[in-house]
Amino acid sequence: MNYQNNTIVHLDLDTFFVSVERLMNSALIGKPVIIGGLSDRGVVASCSYEARRYGVHSAMPIRMALNLCGDATVIRGDMDQYSKYSRLVTDVIADSAPVYEKASIDEHYIDISGMDRFIGSYKWTHELRNRIISETGLPISFGLSVNKTVSKIATGEAKPNGEKEVPRDLVRPFLNPLPIKKIPGVGEKTCHLLHSMGVFTIHTLSDIPPEMIQHVLGKSGIDIWKKANGIDFSPVIRYSEEKSISTERTFDTDTIDIQMLERLLIHMVEKIAFKMRKKQKLASVITVKIRYANYDTHTLQKKIAYTSFDHTLMDTALELFRRLYERRMLIRLIGVKLGGLIGGVQQLDLFDNNDKMIKLYLSMDQIRLRYGSEAIHRASGVEKKEKVASRSVQSQMT
Incomplete structure (x- = not known):
């Protein structure tokens, strides 16, 4: 297929975190707003256009941002709310679009090649944008052109809250x-x-x-x-929400050792979370699976705020396991899957005041990248050598 003859839409939510905060607190509309950590070591995760006029930008230390824009309102981010609204936008797109890709928490690509045979591509995209704004209350911009790159650049030129089409014969003059x-x-x-x-x-x-x-x-x-x-x-x-990374363990001898199972689950989550961070992905669904000695298999899943942090994922995995394991029968297999993957790096570190936790993650990942994924892990996930032997199914992306 010649993608240069395609019609690609890029949709990008404008100052997404700020826009969500303004939905919850209309008093913030029109005022300079900074989303980020509240401590002296906090970093700007997002900021309003009003704050940008003073030179504030993402990844800037909060202290510096406030020196530039002393009237700004600083808000600690709420990833639960941002994930909720991200899903709402995706649901609207999924209801209309033939083929779409969720590139990040606030970006989508849509392939509408051939749409002109039925309805104008620009008209269709304009109507979709209006529907997103109407159903979610969030401002959003789009670029429409021949491929992902040109469409994304066009979106940047359309912002804030605008639309831009770059026809095939005008790509070079535009760029x-x-x-x-x-x-x-x-x-x-x-x-x-x-x-x-x-x-x-x-x-x-x-x-x-x-x-x-x-x-x-x-x-x-x-x-x-x-x-x-x-x-x-x-x-x-x-x-697809089914895109996932997973791992499971089948035991050579069926077990009912709950402490060992929970330690193993922690270790499995830690391992696949690291793989996910290496691929610069965030998960929004976690699933735990157990198989009893009689081969009955049960799973339980939960939607979560987009994350790649071990401690968040581990708590949820243990919660699901404790809810799932009701029959007190011997267990043959245990597994965990992180799903609903999107591109992006962990945003919560920009909201979190726990500087030690952030440094710990960075240090542990650097050690793993240099010496291998098994070079370091949490003590709570260490299995005792005398415990039940098992066969591991390697982590895999689907």
């Missing part, structure tokens, strides 16, 4: 005058490097030979060069 930082995947370091070469606009970048860009930027250079030229063949990947 050319824009600064290189508008290209998805071009971060601060890449920007600085290209600026040092005199490359400031997408037009200049697109005219440089791709071999030279690759020499300067490495493997990612060709991908950035293609995006500068409006080339992106990546498909919209159909979203």
